[in-house]
Amino acid sequence: MEPSCRVFLASEAITSPKLLISLISRLTVVGGSTEIPRAKMASEDAVRTRILNHMNKDHVYDSKLYLIHRLSYPKPLLLPSNPAKVQLSDIQTTHLTINIDDVAKEIPFDPPMASLSDSRVRLVEMTKQAEAALGVDRDMVSITPVYLPPRGIGEWTLLFTMLSCIYLLFIPSTLQPGGLLYSTILKGYPWIADAMYKQVWWGYWVLVSFHVGETLWFCFGVLGKIWEVPGVDIGTAALWTIDVAIHGFYALNKWKRMVRRQVKKNGKKDH
Structure with a gap:
């Protein structure tokens, strides 16, 4: 616009209220266009602050999990006793930043999020993927596995049985003449001893097949997963292994009962 035209319009605006109002409204629209991005930025900042506060208060476990899964930090980082200071310091639609002992580490989102409002779904998904890949469980991280000895007449009777x-299956000669059981408890009942002796072969293989299989599964599938996190002392592990070898399925259920009790004792937090 030529300078002379600007002067003319300015002078006309002074003498023409309608033109002055029109110019002011145009300036308001032009100036107001910057308010939309500012409002959006303020909204994203509020969401970001809320996410950071929530994660650093209740979900440090998740931040540690991301470091282990995505950046190959050692699994014991998950332990509550680990001295490392971990804090989620920033989250963008493309990545999140986690500080570990004041060293910033970036973990990209793949694919990037459309907006920060998608953060909860994405972070929960990342946690589930990491737990599945690492074989860890939020509930198990802070518990201390303990052994549950036999209690009550029922459990002691089961143990004796x-x-x-x-004893019968591994030392079947005790059921034959001259054997311990043949000469004591079954004295005078040779037909019972003979009948029991004839059933030893299938009882032996049933016991070996089931109990040995359950014991191997317990050692590698259960103890193997918690050996580092949360960790279990060798004495407790040995007692549970012996218990599973003797009781089989019953001992596995008792282990689950112990875990539920320890989890309840420590409390549980979810997203």
Whole structure:
């Protein structure tokens, strides 16, 4: 616009209220266009602050999990006793930034998020993927595995019965003439001893097949997963292994009962 035209319009605006109002409204629209991005930025900042506060208060476990899964940090980082200071310091639609002992580490989102409002779904998804890949569980991280000895008449009776069965199956000669059981408990009942002796072969293989299989699964599928996190002392692990070898499925259920009790004792937090 020529300078002379600007002067003319300015002078006309002074003498023409309608033109002055029109110019002011145009300036308001032009100036107001910057308010939309500012409002959007303020909204994203509020969402970001809320996410950071929530994660750093209740979900440090998740931040540690991302470091282990995506950046190959050692698994014991998950332990509550680990001295490393971990904090989620920033989150963008393309990545999140986690500080570990004041060293910033970036973890990209693949694919990037459309907006920060997608953060909750994405972070929960990342946590599930990491837990599946690492074989860890939020509930197990802070528990201390303990052994549950036999309690009550029922469990002691079951233990005696199982030990007796093992004795019979692994030392079947006790059911033959001159054997311990043949000469004591079954004295005068040779037909019972003979009938039991004839069943030893299938009882032996049933016990070996099931209990040995359950024991191997317990050692590698259960103890193997928690050996580092949360960790289990060798004495407790040995007692549970012996218990599973003797009781089989019953001992595995008792282990689950112990885990539920320890989890309840420590409390549980979810997203």
